[in-house]
Amino acid sequence: MFPKEKGVSISAAMPSELERSMESLIMVFHRYAEKDGDGNTLSKKELKELMKTELASFLKSQKDPAAIDTIMKDLDQNGDGKVSFEEFVSLVVGLSIACEQIYQLHTQKVAAKK
Amino acid sequence: MFPKEKGVSISAAMPSELERSMESLIMVFHRYAEKDGDGNTLSKKELKELMKTELASFLKSQKDPAAIDTIMKDLDQNGDGKVSFEEFVSLVVGLSIACEQIYQLHTQKVAAKK
Known part of the structure; x- marks a missing residue:
């Protein structure tokens, strides 16, 4: 009656790659959000710490020394000086979309060389 | 002059947890998008395969047998019958935000018990 039961229970116990990514987004956010108060x-200080550790390469590519302030302002849509998970996710989405476009260009170049 | 150079080069070589999550989002999407054409x-068939493998627990929780059709319609904002990376990411964001709210409720309950 449940020929795939074993497979299903394994998949429930072992999260997929996509599920692990979503879990990481939540865990990384809370790791920094729980640092104070x-x-x-995320307070501005916590966002700064998160970006310095988790997005070091991106931050280094930003020539503007006030990049974090600008990002904080952009993310904090409701202007309460704090970044909620929803607001944080919009940063991750923006960066992921930018990276994916670079990935597409790269694969197109590789394909053109073949 | 570059006291942190070694540290920096290690961090460039080893992606952070957040960077790995973003990479996974892109890789999972392309793993399925490259299956045909x-x-x-993602075609509807590819989205179906992705959700069955990568979001099995979520899909099982959906009582509506037409859930994938509804999700496809919701995601395909420009109505071209295909789901782009940007459109796919909105599904991941929605699920992550829902999961994070459950996580918050859970930690509140745990804190209340202490």
Whole structure:
């Protein structure tokens, strides 16, 4: 009756690559959000720490020394001086979309060389 | 002059947890997008395969047998019958935000018990 039961229970126990990525987004956010005060939002200081550790390459590519302030302002849509998970995710989405476009260009170049 | 050079080069070689998550989003999308035809978008069939493998637990929780059709319609914002990376990411964002809200409720409950 449940020929795939074993397979299903394995898949429930072992998260997929996509599920692991989503879990990481949540865990990384909370790792920094819980550093001081409200554990459900990032203060500017916490966002700074997160970006310096987790997005070091991206941050180095930003020539503007006020990049973090600009990013904080952009992310903090409701202007409460804190970055919620929803607001943080929009940064991750923007960076992922930019990286994916570079990936597409790269694969096109590789294909053109063949 | 570059006291942190070694540290910096290690961090450049070893992606952070957040960078690995973003890479996974791109790689998972392309793994399925490249199955047939256009490698930069998911057809309905490819989206179905991706969701069955990568989001099995979520899919099982959907009682509506037409869930994939509804999701495809929701994601395909420009109505071309294909899901681009940008459109796919909005699904991941929605699921991540929902999961994060559950995580917040869970940590609140745990804190209340202490």
